[in-house]
Amino acid sequence: MADSSRSTGSPVVHGFPHLETVRSAITALYRRLSYDGVRGYATSLAPVDAAFGDQDDLYLGSQRVARAVVRHLHLPDARMIVGFRAMEHAAGVELTAGPEYFVELNDRFRTHRRDIGAALSHEVTHVLLHRLGLEFPGTRDNEILTDTVTTYLGAGWLLLDAFREDRVSSQKLGYLTPEEFGYVLAKRAFVFDEDPSPWFTSPQAYEAYTEGRAQALQDTRQPPLTAAGWAGRRRYAKDRRRAQDRPGTPADPGVPYAFEGGPDGLRVSFACPVCHQRIRVPVRGRVRARCGLCRTVLDCST
Numbered sequence: 001m002a003d004s005s006r007s008t009g010s011p012v013v014h015g016f017p018h019l020e021t022v023r024s025a026i027t028a029l030y031r032r033l034s035y036d037g038v039r040g041y042a043t044s045l046a047p048v049d050a051a052f053g054d055q056d057d058l059y060l061g062s063q064r065v066a067r068a069v070v071r072h073l074h075l076p077d078a079r080m081i082v083g084f085r086a087m088e089h090a091a092g093v094e095l096t097a098g099p100e101y102f103v104e105l106n107d108r109f110r111t112h113r114r115d116i117g118a119a120l121s122h123e124v125t126h127v128l129l130h131r132l133g134l135e136f137p138g139t140r141d142n143e144i145l146t147d148t149v150t151t152y153l154g155a156g157w158l159l160l161d162a163f164r165e166d167r168v169s170s171q172k173l174g175y176l177t178p179e180e181f182g183y184v185l186a187k188r189a190f191v192f193d194e195d196p197s198p199w200f201t202s203p204q205a206y207e208a209y210t211e212g213r214a215q216a217l218q219d220t221r222q223p224p225l226t227a228a229g230w231a232g233r234r235r236y237a238k239d240r241r242r243a244q245d246r247p248g249t250p251a252d253p254g255v256p257y258a259f260e261g262g263p264d265g266l267r268v269s270f271a272c273p274v275c276h277q278r279i280r281v282p283v284r285g286r287v288r289a290r291c292g293l294c295r296t297v298l299d300c301s302t
């Protein structure tokens with residue numbers, strides 16, 4: 001498993017180009033761990049556990065941070081052997097049966113020690129996913145899954161905080177854009193009632209978090225959810241009328257819901273705003289639904 005990073009030169013990609021895969025990754029995580037399993041990660045990795053000063057011994061410090069990440073991700077018997085070498089990629093881990101795993105970090109981390117925790121959080125999550133047997137086909141999607149899970153389980157804020165830009169250089173770790181890291185982090189924050197904002201040391205990372213948070217809030221304000229805005233509700237009412245008048249009309253792919261006619265009347269399906277599993281409810285005014293996967297109770301105006 002070799003992982004890329006961008007530092008200096010090439011521009012950092014922004015926005016939400018991987019959002020669909022990120023959402024599928026959250027659904028897959030809930031399916032694999034279950035609601036109770038995800039709840040076991042209610043506390044994020046503490047900044048002090050990943051702190052790495054330039055005075056710390058390189059090897060002892062890396063082992064200490066690796067142990068903290070391993071503990072955080074509930075891998076009690078896994079042991080990370082961290083090494084450094086000149087390489088094109090940022091880091092890599094050998095996915096074996098364990099319990100020892102060899103993690104290689106790029107030589108440049110010797111002088112960028114504060115980002116070692118970020119690199120390790122991604123690599124140790126590869127080990128967790130490997131053990132869970134959870135993977136997406138293709139390197140790109142699998143890396144997006146890894147970043148999403150790292151973040152959703154409370155260690156990925158380090159990856160976002162490693163994003164830094166000044167006038168001459170930029171640095172970013174991981175495959176998600178900074179805003180996408182912010183999006184996953186905010187979705188986690190909503191579920192666990194957590195505020196990650198004091199942990200940021202990078203102003204650019206904090207900015208990306210607020211943009212990601214706005215996107216995550218939008219998920220909770222889509223029709224048929226009662227919290228949807230006026231324009232969305234109006235559009236929904238129009239689409240519902242059309243579905244009632246002309247059953248079977250294909251839904252506009254631009255809207256986040258679909259109507260289905262059934263023997264007991266019209267139903268609407270939409271993605272759960274928390275875990276993105278598809279939910280179906282009858283169209284009959286105010287409906288309270290509970291997502292079977294993440295157990296969120298959803299107030300809907302159908």
Ligand SMILES: [Zn+2]
Binds near residue numbers: 002126143146
């Ligand atoms: Zn990776």
Ligand SMILES: [Zn+2]
Binds near residue numbers: 276291292294295
């Ligand atoms: Zn859900």
